[in-house]
Amino acid sequence: xATTALPGHxxxxxxxxxxxxxxxxxxxxxxxxxxxxLYLLSINVFFLLGGxxxxxxxxxxxxxxxxxxxxxxxxxxxxLHGIIMVFFFLIPGTPAVLGNFLVPLMIGARDMAxxxxxxxxxxxxxxxxxxxxxxxxxGGVDTGWTFYTPFSSTYANSNVILTIAGAxxxxxxxxxxxxxxxxxxxxxxxxxxxxxxxxxFIWSSYATSLIIVLATPVVGITLLLVAIERIWGVGIFDxxxxxxxxxxxxxxxFYSHPAVYIMILPGFGVISELIAAFSRKRVFGxxxxxxxxxxxxxxxxxxxxxxxxxxGQSVYAGLVFxxxxxxxxxxxxxxxxxxxATLYKGSISYRTPMLYALGFMGLFVIxxxxxxxxxxxxxxxxxxxxxxxxxxxxxxxVGGAIMAYLGGIxxxxxxxxxxxxxxxxxxxxxxxxxxxxxxxxxxxxVVGYLGMPRRYHVYPEEFxxxxxxxxxxxxxxxxxxxxxxxxxxxxxxxxxxxxxNPWDATGLEWxxxxxxxxxxxLEIPVxxxxxxxxAPDAAEQxxxxxxxxxxx
Amino acid sequence: MRDFPLFPEQASTFAGPVDALxxxxxxxxxxxxxxxxxxxxxxxxxxxxxQKADRTNQVHSSLPLELTWTVIPxxxxxxxxxWGAFLYIEIRNPPDRSLEIxxxxxxxxxxxxxxxxxxxxxxxxxPIGQPVRLVMTSQDVIHSFYIPAFRVKQDVLPGRYTxxxxxxxxxxxxxxxxxxxxxxxxxxxxxxxxxxxMADYERWLTTPGExxxxxxxxxGAVASPLVGAIGDPMVLxxxxxxxxxxxxxxxxxxxxxxxxxxxxxxxGTEVRLDNGxxxxxxxxxxxxxxxxxxxxxxxxxxxxxxxxxxxxSEDQMNQLLAYLKSLGAADAE
Numbered sequence: 001x002a003t004t005a006l007p008g009h010x011x012x013x014x015x016x017x018x019x020x021x022x023x024x025x026x027x028x029x030x031x032x033x034x035x036x037x038l039y040l041l042s043i044n045v046f047f048l049l050g051g052x053x054x055x056x057x058x059x060x061x062x063x064x065x066x067x068x069x070x071x072x073x074x075x076x077x078x079x080l081h082g083i084i085m086v087f088f089f090l091i092p093g094t095p096a097v098l099g100n101f102l103v104p105l106m107i108g109a110r111d112m113a114x115x116x117x118x119x120x121x122x123x124x125x126x127x128x129x130x131x132x133x134x135x136x137x138x139g140g141v142d143t144g145w146t147f148y149t150p151f152s153s154t155y156a157n158s159n160v161i162l163t164i165a166g167a168x169x170x171x172x173x174x175x176x177x178x179x180x181x182x183x184x185x186x187x188x189x190x191x192x193x194x195x196x197x198x199x200x201f202i203w204s205s206y207a208t209s210l211i212i213v214l215a216t217p218v219v220g221i222t223l224l225l226v227a228i229e230r231i232w233g234v235g236i237f238d239x240x241x242x243x244x245x246x247x248x249x250x251x252x253x254f255y256s257h258p259a260v261y262i263m264i265l266p267g268f269g270v271i272s273e274l275i276a277a278f279s280r281k282r283v284f285g286x287x288x289x290x291x292x293x294x295x296x297x298x299x300x301x302x303x304x305x306x307x308x309x310x311x312g313q314s315v316y317a318g319l320v321f322x323x324x325x326x327x328x329x330x331x332x333x334x335x336x337x338x339x340x341a342t343l344y345k346g347s348i349s350y351r352t353p354m355l356y357a358l359g360f361m362g363l364f365v366i367x368x369x370x371x372x373x374x375x376x377x378x379x380x381x382x383x384x385x386x387x388x389x390x391x392x393x394x395x396x397x398v399g400g401a402i403m404a405y406l407g408g409i410x411x412x413x414x415x416x417x418x419x420x421x422x423x424x425x426x427x428x429x430x431x432x433x434x435x436x437x438x439x440x441x442x443x444x445x446v447v448g449y450l451g452m453p454r455r456y457h458v459y460p461e462e463f464x465x466x467x468x469x470x471x472x473x474x475x476x477x478x479x480x481x482x483x484x485x486x487x488x489x490x491x492x493x494x495x496x497x498x499x500x501n502p503w504d505a506t507g508l509e510w511x512x513x514x515x516x517x518x519x520x521x522l523e524i525p526v527x528x529x530x531x532x533x534x535a536p537d538a539a540e541q542x543x544x545x546x547x548x549x550x551x552x
Numbered sequence: 553m554r555d556f557p558l559f560p561e562q563a564s565t566f567a568g569p570v571d572a573l574x575x576x577x578x579x580x581x582x583x584x585x586x587x588x589x590x591x592x593x594x595x596x597x598x599x600x601x602x603q604k605a606d607r608t609n610q611v612h613s614s615l616p617l618e619l620t621w622t623v624i625p626x627x628x629x630x631x632x633x634x635w636g637a638f639l640y641i642e643i644r645n646p647p648d649r650s651l652e653i654x655x656x657x658x659x660x661x662x663x664x665x666x667x668x669x670x671x672x673x674x675x676x677x678x679p680i681g682q683p684v685r686l687v688m689t690s691q692d693v694i695h696s697f698y699i700p701a702f703r704v705k706q707d708v709l710p711g712r713y714t715x716x717x718x719x720x721x722x723x724x725x726x727x728x729x730x731x732x733x734x735x736x737x738x739x740x741x742x743x744x745x746x747x748x749x750m751a752d753y754e755r756w757l758t759t760p761g762e763x764x765x766x767x768x769x770x771x772g773a774v775a776s777p778l779v780g781a782i783g784d785p786m787v788l789x790x791x792x793x794x795x796x797x798x799x800x801x802x803x804x805x806x807x808x809x810x811x812x813x814x815x816x817x818x819x820g821t822e823v824r825l826d827n828g829x830x831x832x833x834x835x836x837x838x839x840x841x842x843x844x845x846x847x848x849x850x851x852x853x854x855x856x857x858x859x860x861x862x863x864x865s866e867d868q869m870n871q872l873l874a875y876l877k878s879l880g881a882a883d884a885e
Contacts, residue, residue, distance in 0.1 A: 071736050144733050150710060151693040151735060155659070239711025245694055246709070279599070285613045310696065311707045312714045315644045319637055326629040330622060333584075337621040340588065343595035345607045350600070358596065362589045369581040372629060376636035378643060379574055382703040385696060385731040449574070450560045451700025453731045456739035460727060465556050539599075540607040552602070 010418065010515040030115035031518060036101035037416070038122050040409075043093055044485075046129060050084035051481065053077050058440075058474040061467045066458045074457040075142040076158070082145030087167050088129050090401055091259060094266035095212075096125070096177055098408045099205050101416060103181055105509035106199050108190025108527065110519045113183040121176035128170030135162035144455060146256075149237035149248040153229040160230060164223045171220045174262075178212030181205055190508070192527035196290075199507055199531045200283060203290040204269030207297040211258045211265070215301070219255035222248065249311055253304035261300040264396060265293055267404030268335055271357050274407050275339050277505040278354035279346025280539045282532040285338040292331035299328045309380045318377050325375035332368050336361060347539035350552045351503070352426030356407030359434045363399025367392060370445065388448025391441045399437055406433070406484065413488065414502045418515045419495030423551065425487040433480035439473025504542075506533050563722040563747060564702035569639055571703075577632060584625075643704070646717035650685035652877075653678070654786070654870040656768075657688065657695035657708040660737040662728065663768040665870060669785045670757050671764040674743030676728060678720050679753035685717040687835055687873070691866055696732035699745050707732055713835040720747035766867040790875025793868055798860065800872075812857060813850050816879045824851045835873055842872065 011033045016022040026034060056077045060068045069077065100118065104111055112118045135141055141163040143152040152160050185206050189198075225236050226248070235241025237248045268289075276283045283289060305313060305321030339361060348354070370392040374380050383389060414420055447466040452459060459467070501510040508525055509516070535541070562568055599605055653676070656663040664672045678684045688697055690710040697716065698705040701724075706716035730741035748756060762770050784792075794800045803812040819838065822830045826849045831837055840847055842864060845857035864872070 066739075071739065075733075075736065075738070142736070146733075148694060148733070151733075155693050155735060239709075245711070280601075281610055282612045284611075285618055287613070288618050310705050311694075312709055312712070315641060318640060318644075322637065322640070323633055326633045329629050330626055333625045334618070334622060336588070338618075340592055340595065341617065343592065343599060345605075345610050346595075346599050347601040347607065348596055348599050350596075358592065361592055365585045365588055366581075369585045372581075372632070373574070373577050376573070376577070376632060376640075378570055378636040378639035379577070381640070381643060381705050382570055382700070384705065385698070386700075446558060450557060451698070451727060451729065453698065453729045453739075455733040456729075458739050462557055536610065537608075539610070543601045543603070543605070543607060546601045548602075550601075552600075 009517050010513065011518045012418070012515050028119070030111070030119055032100050032104050032112050032115065032118060033416070033516065035118050035122055036097055039092065039096040039100060039125070040416075042122075042126060042129070043089055043097060046084050046088040049133075050081050050089055051478065053081035053084065054474065055478060057081060058471040060457070061459075062471045064459050064461045064464050064467075069457070071457045072142060075144075075455070076136075076140035078455060079141050079144050080136050083132060083141070083163060083167065085397075086145050086259070086263075087170050088125075088132065090263040090397055091174060092125060092170075092177070093263070093401065094270065094405050094408065095181070095205060095208055095262075096121075096173075098201075098270065098405070098412065099177070099181060099208075099266060101412065102201060102509060103184055103205060104188070105415075105512070105516060105520055106202055106507060107185060107188060107193055108508050108521060108525045109184060109188035110521060110524075112180050113188055114180050117176050118180055121173040121180070124169055124173035124176065128166045128168070128173060131166030131169060132163055133166075135159035135166065138162075146252065147223070147226060147248075148252075149226060149229070149245050150239070150243070153226045153236075153248075154238045154240070161227055164227050168220055168223050171216045174212050174216050178209035178216070181209040182213065185209075190521075190525050190527055194527075196287070197527055197530050198290075199269075200272035200286065200289055200293075201266075201269035204265045204267075204272075204293045207293040208262055208265045211262050211297050211300060215255045215258040215262075218251060219259075222251040222255070225251075246308070246311055246313070249308050250304065253307045254301075257304040257307065258297075258300040260393075260396070261296055263401045264404075265296060267360070267401045267408075268293060270404040270408035270411070271339065271360055273505075273507070274353045274357040274411055275342050276532045276534075277411070277503050278349050278351060278357070279342055280504075280542045281342065281346050281534050282530070283338065284341035284344075285334075286531070288334055289338050292334045295331040296328065299324065299331070303328060306375055306380070309377045310384055322375055322377045326372065329368065329372055329375075332364075336365060336368075345539060347542040347546075349542075350427070352421075352423060352430055353407045353411035353503075355427055355430040356403050356410065359430060360400060360403040360407065363395055363403060363434075363437065367395030367399055370395065382451075383448055385454055386448040387444040387452045387454055390454050391444035391448055394441045394444075398441070403433070406430075409488075410484075411503070412509075413491070414498030415509055415514050415516065417492055417495070418498050418513075419491050420498050420502060421491035421495055422487045425483060429480050429483035429487075432476060432483065436473050436476030436478075436480050440470050440477050441473070443467075443469045443473075506531065560703075561701040561722075561724075561726065563720055563724060563726055564699075564704065565719045565721060566639075566643060566703045567701065567721075569642075573632070573635055573639060576635075580628060580632070646685045646715070647683045650683040650717055651679070652685050652687055652874070654874070655686050655688040655697060655708070656691060656866050656870070657697070657730070657734075657741075658691040658768065659693065659735050660730070660741040661768055662695075662697070662730075662741070662743055663764075663766075663867075665786060665867070666757060667786050667874065668757050669789065670761075671766075672761075673764055673768055673770070674728070674741075676743070676745045677753060677756055678745065678747055679750040680720045680723055680747050682750060683717055683719045685715055687713055687715050687870070689713050689866055689869075693734050694732050695730045695734050695741065698729040698731035699726055700729070701726040702745070705731055713839060715835070720745075723747050723749055723752075766865065786871045786874035787878045789868075790871035790873070790878075793864075793872055794875055797868075798864070798872075803857070811854070813853055815876055819873075819877045819879070823848075825849060826851045826853075826855075838873060838876060839869060842869065 016025050141158045229236045235243040237243040303325045306325045443466040452463045498514045654665045688708045690708045695708040702718045704718045726745045728743040728745050803810045804815045808814045843861045849855045
């Protein structure tokens with residue numbers, strides 16, 4: 001019942017005559033675009049599950065007493081929220097969905113370097129997810145997503161092993177994707193696509209993949225060690241068995257701090273694409289944005305100790321990690337300033353993806369700046385393990401990573417599906433998310449500085465007003481997340497045909513039909529221009545052609 | 553809403569300096585985080601496609617601009633880093649004449665023993681105007697001792713000591729939280745810190761209260777035969793353990809003629825090991841040498857001491873430490 005027919009021979013079409021063949025054409029596909037859609041569906045299901053856990057947490061925290069959930073259930077709820085959101089949504093999110101779809105298209109390739117490995121990584125992701133969900137169904141796990149020892153290895157009476165197995169398997173999925181991206185970007189660029197003609201999304205995906213490949217094995221080994229101590233009682237982390245509890249934290253954060261950049265770097269890439277397209281000009285300071293991604297990837301490996309300022313590490317270690325943490329602020333600031341400069345003399349339109357990009361800039365600034373607070377040890381001593389930290393990383397993860405993910409989904413949705421969604425609803429939900437997000441997480445900075453510790457099921461009464469505010473904001477935020485699911489789904493049937501290039505953007509992905517043909521390019525393109533090669537008068541022309549009634 | 557604070561109370565000597573740094577950062581953040589969004593908003597409106605504006609002569613990169621917005625933030629973050637670093641060093645270095653109080657964390661309570669032997673659970677009474685150093689360990693998982701009004705927090709680990717210090721300034725009652733997630737009743741591992749004038753603190757110390765046993769349970773109001781031992785000053789209890797309870801004194805003789813080294817004055821000094829290394833004899837070294845004597849053997853002595861692992865409770869360990877430290881103090885005076 002499509003209103004208009006989509007162009008023939010696209011990757012979504014099936015010649016399958018039987019249901020079995022149809023299943024095979026999706027679940028055994030090696031087409032990077034179909035795999036991206038498999039990821040899109042599964043990752044969004046996990047996002048909804050994680051969101052459900054968050055809802056339960058926020059409802060419980062409306063009152064200072066523990067009235068909705070028992071302490072045990074509450075602990076399992078925030079653990080589930082953390083594990084699902086970190087391991088099964090944020091880490092794979094942008095790379096596995098947008099990256100899978102876009103990397104070959106953007107560099108002018110017909111697929112990834114290892115298409116079967118790509119499919120395998122989705123199966124690994126699903127297997128990992130299955131373990132984690134099985135653990136949740138059979139009683140859950142109560143260690144927090146951080147699995148701190150010796151609590152996780154010796155004391156917790158919950159499904160630690162099963163959950164760890166899930167995260168462990170999911171790690172291999174990440175590694176497979178990372179290797180695939182690195183090899184693809186190195187070897188499969190179209191003729192003329194030099195490194196400095198690559199879209200910035202590719203630069204950030206490349207930096208992300210390097211982190212994934214170098215850091216993920218460490219967390220795999222670490223989780224394995226926890227399992228070994230838990231099952232066989234080998235003393236690794238528990239001092240009662242002769243182990244060292246801080247060793248776990250060093251190993252865990254050696255991965256998990258870089259993991260933060262696995263979550264946010266692809267988002268940076270998305271934002272660069274959106275700002276250029278909707279300002280109708282080249283990104284300001286292309287090289288600086290590209291190299292700042294690499295700088296963040298490198299520095300990300302040197303700052304894990306800032307999660308351990310009060311853990312008992314030495315004063316010297318604290319000072320060194322604090323100093324290095326300050327340096328991370330610089331490449332992040334460079335990006336924000338360059339994006340802002342891109343707006344200057346552009347012809348800006350407020351289409352849905354751009355609203356997300358602008359929202360991202362506002363929220364990421366707050367997330368980044370509060371990161372400096374936390375990097376200064378004297379302040380971190382007071383606010384670490386309080387809601388200040390919770391607010392900070394939600395500003396980076398939700399305000400940064402998720403805003404960029406949603407912006408990217410809206411930007412490339414016409415390419416993925418061949419159809420446009422409702423701009424009105426798109427704008428409304430972007431606004432709702434922005435307002436709801438700030439209302440949820442800004443009060444948490446205040447209550448955190450007041451001293452409210454995180455992971456508390458019951459809390460002193462004087463914190464209630466701020467918690468109620470936060471829970472009210474979370475309701476608005478939840479509505480903002482549900483609306484896009486509805487109108488994006490509806491657009492599949494009722495959306496206007498998008499055409500090859502609905503945003504009039506540059507980039508190889510916009511030169512093929514929407515949805516793209518199965519093998520992307522009938523003829524491999526030859527690249528002769530830089531990325532974002534908008535004509536010098538593109539912005540001028542765009543503004544001159546604007547008439548009342550044109551899209552805003 | 554009778555009680556709805558937006559800023560935490562300031563009740564220690566750290567609270568003022570930490571808040572000053574915090575508000576400076578808030579101010580600097582407002583310059584970036586407050587002004588930048590308005591610049592973005594301005595550009596969004598000024599250069600919206602519906603607006604007539606000059607869009608010619610576009611610039612796509614500018615080294616002077618890039619350097620400006622690299623160097624200015626760098627200078628600012630380094631300035632706040634050094635400010636924070638000096639404050640941090642102060643927070644981590646207790647003054648010499650601190651009052652030492654021993655804290656044991658366990659799922660899910662805090663147990664405290666004062667030097668004169670007085671014990672309390674989930675409460676910490678401290679004098680104001682006097683540096684207090686907490687010597688803390690955990691019996692099970694990692695906990696974290698957090699007093700928001702004092703702006704201090706320190707993780708409490710099993711198998712080793714961590715310490716923190718503060719000087720309370722305002723009499724009053726303050727929240728005590730466990731800040732490191734430690735299991736089911738983590739959010740109930742809370743209590744209060746009572747800061748009192750020195751005279752009140754001394755009166756409180758000498759007033760017999762509820763009888764609290766070393767394991768943290770309360771023994772009821774009736775005196776039991778144990779009272780003498782558990783209520784003893786820590787140094788006295790430690791000296792009894794040293795002399796007879798564990799029999800340390802038969803080898804660690806104070807005339808230097810024993811099989812083991814004379815321990816008088818050892819605390820806070822550097823000890824030469826048989827491999828030539830120097831170690832600082834702090835709480836953690838003394839603890840390790842009792843539980844795992846072979847790990848670091850003092851030079852000139854044979855590795856003959858048996859382990860006391862499993863024979864000394866955390867509570868007794870604290871008393872032994874208090875005693876060993878008192879040996880040093882007696883020499884110094």
